[in-house]
Structure formats: structure tokens, C-alpha cells
Amino acid sequence: MPSHVFADHAAAQPPERGTVDALISQTRRLRGEVDAVRRDAVAEAGRGDLEGRWQRALCDLAVHQLNDLDDHLAQLRDGPPRAGGEPAVPAATEDADPHHGSLLSRVGSAEWNLLTDEASWSGELYHILGHDPAAPPLSLDELPSLVHAEDQPRLTTMVTDCLIDGKPIDGEFRIKRSDGRLRQVHMMGEPVLAPDGSTASMWAVVRDVSELRRSQRVLRESRDSLQRRHDVAQTEHRLAVELQEAVLPPWRDSLRFPHGGPGRLDLAAHYLPSSTSSLIGGDWYDAMELPDGTALLSVGDLTGHGVSVTSDMAMLLGALRGMAVAGAAPGQLMGWLNQLLDATVQPALGSAVCCRYDPATHLLTWAQAGHPTPLLFRDGTGRALTPPHGVLLGATSGATYEQTEEQLRPGDLLLLHTDGLVPRHDRVTATGLLLSLASRLTEARTAQDCVRTIVEEFDVAPREDDACLLVVRI
Missing domain, CATH: 3.30.450.20 (PAS domain)
Structure with missing residues (x-):
């Protein structure tokens, strides 16, 4: 064969x-x-x-x-x-x-x-x-x-x-x-x-x-590892978003105090996510009525991104509210927040501005921890408030924080914001660009209109970091 x-x-x-x-x-x-x-x-x-x-x-x-x-x-x-x-x-x-x-x-x-x-x-x-x-x-x-x-x-x-x-x-x-x-x-x-x-x-x-x-x-193992990392990142992102939405008050309408509080305050806020990262940062804003009839206004930012930073932000904001309700002044609040952040399991750095506003006297008492200074707009012009001394939260143990006062008037507009609101600019340049909107902001009818103006102006360029802003009309 x-x-x-x-x-x-x-x-x-x-x-x-x-x-x-x-x-x-x-x-x-x-x-x-x-x-x-x-x-x-x-x-x-x-x-x-x-x-x-x-x-x-x-x-x-x-x-x-x-x-x-x-x-x-x-x-x-x-x-x-x-x-x-x-x-x-x-x-x-x-x-x-x-x-x-x-x-x-x-x-x-x-x-x-x-x-x-x-x-x-x-x-x-x-x-x-x-x-x-x-x-x-x-x-x-x-x-x-x-x-x-x-x-x-x-x-x-x-x-x-x-x-x-x-x-x-x-x-x-x-x-x-x-x-x-x-x-x-x-x-x-x-x-x-x-x-x-x-x-x-x-x-x-x-x-x-x-x-x-x-x-x-x-190849299969590396592909599976990539998929697992992607799944973990998606889960972390979802958790961070849910946690952030649960903690931060809504921004689509003017913020109202639950008991009728300082009725002459018109507030609006907005959170702007990073355009280069899918992870949520540690930026926050807050406004609440205190038992003595005053109002607590604050913004802050923790370094980093992800669910752990968002959870730290929620912890810090909860502590801030609790201590403010107990009657602590802004400078003392900053000092206690610094101790709290310094004592966390994974120490981090943060910046913040904390204000107490008395609607009866229009007096604003405030302190800051390495944070962009609040901007005051009045009669078509704007200026940055003179900041009291204060280092970054978590930078050093036992730090003390000064506080200062600012007399406000009916019709004044106060802008509190975090770094990154004006993309790709340092703080000095960003402050100048925000102040250049003075005439448009003071002519706006509501705080929400002011937020819309700022977002339309500065939410065009790619944003490398999260940012938030809080607008207060007296």
C-alpha cells in the first residue's frame, strides 16, 4: 500500500x-x-x-x-x-x-x-x-x-x-x-x-x-487584571458619587434653610467634576442654619481622588456641622478640623474656608486654612477679602487659626470657591478673572444666575481637578 x-x-x-x-x-x-x-x-x-x-x-x-x-x-x-x-x-x-x-x-x-x-x-x-x-x-x-x-x-x-x-x-x-x-x-x-x-x-x-x-x-491574565481594575474603578466611582450626592446639598435651586432661617440670604452652589479623571475628588460646599439663628457657610477641598477621599470629606463635613452647632467659632473650628484630619488613619491635606454670618447685624466672621480667599462683590465692583492666618489642614499638629470679621451690606454678593474653578490658572490670575465678572454678577437677579454665569464662563477649558463654588446674596 x-x-x-x-x-x-x-x-x-x-x-x-x-x-x-x-x-x-x-x-x-x-x-x-x-x-x-x-x-x-x-x-x-x-x-x-x-x-x-x-x-x-x-x-x-x-x-x-x-x-x-x-x-x-x-x-x-x-x-x-x-x-x-x-x-x-x-x-x-x-x-x-x-x-x-x-x-x-x-x-x-x-x-x-x-x-x-x-x-x-x-x-x-x-x-x-x-x-x-x-x-x-x-x-x-x-x-x-x-x-x-x-x-x-x-x-x-x-x-x-x-x-x-x-x-x-x-x-x-x-x-x-x-x-x-x-x-x-x-x-x-x-x-x-x-x-x-x-x-x-x-x-x-x-x-x-x-x-x-x-x-x-x-495575555488572558493581564486582560482579566485590567478588567478587574476597571470594574473596581467603576464601583469606587459609583460609591463616591453616591456618597457625595448624599452629603452635599442640591445645587439646582437656591438653598433654603429648614426653619426659615436668615430669610434674606439667597444661596446657590455648584460642583464641577474633573474632565481628565473619572474619580471624584474631595471638594465640598455647605450652608446651614445654626441654633442661634446665624448661618454657617463653608467650602473646602481634600487632596486626592476616589472613594476614600470622598468618605474623608463626608467625615470632615459632618464634624464641621456638629462642632458648629455646638457653638464653636470659625477659628476654633479650623483648629479642631486640623486635629481631626491629623489623627485619621491615612493622613491627608486639605484646605477650607469657614464663615459664620449673623443676619441681624450682617456681620461675617470667618477663618481659612490655606484656601482661596472669598470674593466680595458690591456696587458693580469686586475685591478679595483680607485673609486671616491659617495653614493647610493636616499640615502640622496643634496649628492655631486666626479669624477676622467683615461687615456686609444688603445687596452684597459673596463668592466662596475651591481651587480649580478657573482651569489652568494660578490663584492670583484666577482671582483676577473672577473679579472681572463683577458687573455681570452684581446685575444678576439671583444667586443661581450668578452660578450659571460663572459656570458658562469657566467650564469650557478642560478641568484637571474638581472644583465647587458657593454664591451668597445678602
């Missing part, structure tokens, strides 16, 4: 060398370009960045597959090796760089003759399976002895289905080489039928896919 044409049998002439050489040159050029991208990805992944590791894994897989294609084209150009001959790739390359000349691209072949009980292996197959080239090839009954115990039933099923039912072989299993290393191989094969229709032999092509599967596994 004529032998079946398979990888070890040169039954056909190889294709034109020039055509295959051109394909090899294109493959190698592309491999070099991908390899350069991979080196850049490796440099990025050195920082421990998950996205960089994912890029590196993708490039590793692409380089593996291009190496595979290169070696296969070379085999196609040179023609198949003789059965039992020397392997096309020297044994010295076995432990070389896994991206160049590894077992990844080796393909071996075999045929088992069921009529004569003869087996024929290519040199590559000996090398892939780690079998002694001087020893005779293993029969189909002996082949499972090289296979990992857990995978032996899979190989037995594939061979049985092929010999009895004529099904093609297409599956993977692990083999344990004589040097103790475990490798993953992919086998493809078919039965060879005799003239009477019975199975005369079985041929197979075996490929070592260990490095390819390793690269795919690394």
Missing part, C-alpha cells in the same frame, strides 16, 4: 523559492517592527502598570506567532525532512530565547502502520517528545507513556475515534520529556484507509505549543 502523504513525505515539489523567500523577508521585517513595539511595552510594564503588562503580553504573542510563521515558511521552502532524520532546528536552540528558535515553531510528524505494526517518526518529533533518537519510535500503545497521566484518557479517546470511527485527530495534551520538562503539544491527524475501506494506518502532525499557550495565558 502506498504510504500516505504527510509532513515527512516529499510527495510534492516545494513551491518557488523566490516566492517563499519574499514571504519570509516580509515576516521577519514585520517581526522586527513588532519586537520594537514589544520592547517599548516592556519598558512601560516595568513600572508595574497593568495596561503596559497587557500590551507586552499581546506583543509577546504576536512575536511568537510571527516566529512560528517564519519557521514554517522556511520548512516549506526547504522541503520536508526525511523520516528519522536530524531535526531541522539544532538542539542547542532549545534553551535559547523563547522568542527566537524555541520549541514553539517545531513541527514533527509520524505514521503508524496498523498492518505491519511499523511506526515512522520525523527527527523533529523525537526532539519535541524528548525521545532518544537512537531508540525505535513508540507504537500507538506505547505513546501514552509519554503523556501526562491526566491527559492520557484524552489521547486514547482521540486515537480510538480516529481508528474506529474515522474521525480526524485535533487536540492538545501534555507530555513529560525525559529531561523532566512538561510541554504542551497539539496533534492533528487522520486515518489512512486501505482499498477495502479498512483503516490501514494513522498519520499525525505534532506541534509544540507550550510557549504559545504560555503567551496566551499571560
Whole structure:
């Protein structure tokens, strides 16, 4: 019976060398370009960045597959090796760089003759399976002895289905080489039928896919890590938004005091999220009526972003409200907030302005902790209030904070805001730009109109940080 044409049998002439050489040159050029991208990805992944590791894994897989294609084209150009001959790739390359000349691209072949009980292996197959080239090839009954115990039933099923039912072989299993290393191989094969229709032999092509599967596994793990990080970030963002919305009063309407409070105060506020980060920051604004009939007005900002910063902001704002209800003056409030922030498990820095307004006398008493100064607009002009001394919250233990007073008049407009309200400008420049709106703000009918004017003016450029503002009309 004529032998079946398979990888070890040169039954056909190889294709034109020039055509295959051109394909090899294109493959190698592309491999070099991908390899350069991979080196850049490796440099990025050195920082421990998950996205960089994912890029590196993708490039590793692409380089593996291009190496595979290169070696296969070379085999196609040179023609198949003789059965039992020397392997096309020297044994010295076995432990070389896994991206160049590894077992990844080796393909071996075999045929088992069921009529004569003869087996024929290519040199590559000996090398892939780690079998002694001087020893005779293993029969189909002996082949499972090289296979990992857990995978032996899979190989037995594939061979049985092929010999009895004529099904093609297409599956993977692990083999344990004589040097103790475990490798993953992919086998493809078919039965060879005799003239009477019975199975005369079985041929197979075996490929070592260990490095390819390793690269795919690394890619999958890095992709899963990215997905987990994305899911965690989404969850944190949702929690931070819900916490912020639960703590900060609504800004879409003028803020009203629950008991009719200082009836001549018209208030409106607005929160502006960062346009460069999906994480919520620690900015806050607040206004509330106190038991003695005065009003507490405050804005502040904690450094950082994320749910932990938002929860710290909620804790700080809750403490501020509680201490203000207890009768603490603004300077004392700042000192206690500083102690509270300094004593947290994860110390942070923050800035704040705290004001107490007496509607009976129109007197504003206020203190600040490293924060932008409130702006006062009156009769079409504006100015920054002279700030009392106060360092950042959490910067030093035992800090003391001065407080000062400002006499307000009916019709005055007070603007409290956090850093970043005017994007990409320092505090001095931002203050100047805000004061330039004096005529428009003093002509506005309501505090909400003032907020709308400021947002329309400064919410155009990309905002690198969160910001908020509180407008108070006397």
C-alpha cells in the first residue's frame, strides 16, 4: 500500500523559492517592527502598570506567532525532512530565547502502520517528545507513556475515534520529556484507509505549543487584571458619587434653610467634576442654619481622588456641622478640623474656608486654612477679602487659626470657591478673572444666575481637578 502523504513525505515539489523567500523577508521585517513595539511595552510594564503588562503580553504573542510563521515558511521552502532524520532546528536552540528558535515553531510528524505494526517518526518529533533518537519510535500503545497521566484518557479517546470511527485527530495534551520538562503539544491527524475501506494506518502532525499557550495565558491574565481594575474603578466611582450626592446639598435651586432661617440670604452652589479623571475628588460646599439663628457657610477641598477621599470629606463635613452647632467659632473650628484630619488613619491635606454670618447685624466672621480667599462683590465692583492666618489642614499638629470679621451690606454678593474653578490658572490670575465678572454678577437677579454665569464662563477649558463654588446674596 502506498504510504500516505504527510509532513515527512516529499510527495510534492516545494513551491518557488523566490516566492517563499519574499514571504519570509516580509515576516521577519514585520517581526522586527513588532519586537520594537514589544520592547517599548516592556519598558512601560516595568513600572508595574497593568495596561503596559497587557500590551507586552499581546506583543509577546504576536512575536511568537510571527516566529512560528517564519519557521514554517522556511520548512516549506526547504522541503520536508526525511523520516528519522536530524531535526531541522539544532538542539542547542532549545534553551535559547523563547522568542527566537524555541520549541514553539517545531513541527514533527509520524505514521503508524496498523498492518505491519511499523511506526515512522520525523527527527523533529523525537526532539519535541524528548525521545532518544537512537531508540525505535513508540507504537500507538506505547505513546501514552509519554503523556501526562491526566491527559492520557484524552489521547486514547482521540486515537480510538480516529481508528474506529474515522474521525480526524485535533487536540492538545501534555507530555513529560525525559529531561523532566512538561510541554504542551497539539496533534492533528487522520486515518489512512486501505482499498477495502479498512483503516490501514494513522498519520499525525505534532506541534509544540507550550510557549504559545504560555503567551496566551499571560495575555488572558493581564486582560482579566485590567478588567478587574476597571470594574473596581467603576464601583469606587459609583460609591463616591453616591456618597457625595448624599452629603452635599442640591445645587439646582437656591438653598433654603429648614426653619426659615436668615430669610434674606439667597444661596446657590455648584460642583464641577474633573474632565481628565473619572474619580471624584474631595471638594465640598455647605450652608446651614445654626441654633442661634446665624448661618454657617463653608467650602473646602481634600487632596486626592476616589472613594476614600470622598468618605474623608463626608467625615470632615459632618464634624464641621456638629462642632458648629455646638457653638464653636470659625477659628476654633479650623483648629479642631486640623486635629481631626491629623489623627485619621491615612493622613491627608486639605484646605477650607469657614464663615459664620449673623443676619441681624450682617456681620461675617470667618477663618481659612490655606484656601482661596472669598470674593466680595458690591456696587458693580469686586475685591478679595483680607485673609486671616491659617495653614493647610493636616499640615502640622496643634496649628492655631486666626479669624477676622467683615461687615456686609444688603445687596452684597459673596463668592466662596475651591481651587480649580478657573482651569489652568494660578490663584492670583484666577482671582483676577473672577473679579472681572463683577458687573455681570452684581446685575444678576439671583444667586443661581450668578452660578450659571460663572459656570458658562469657566467650564469650557478642560478641568484637571474638581472644583465647587458657593454664591451668597445678602
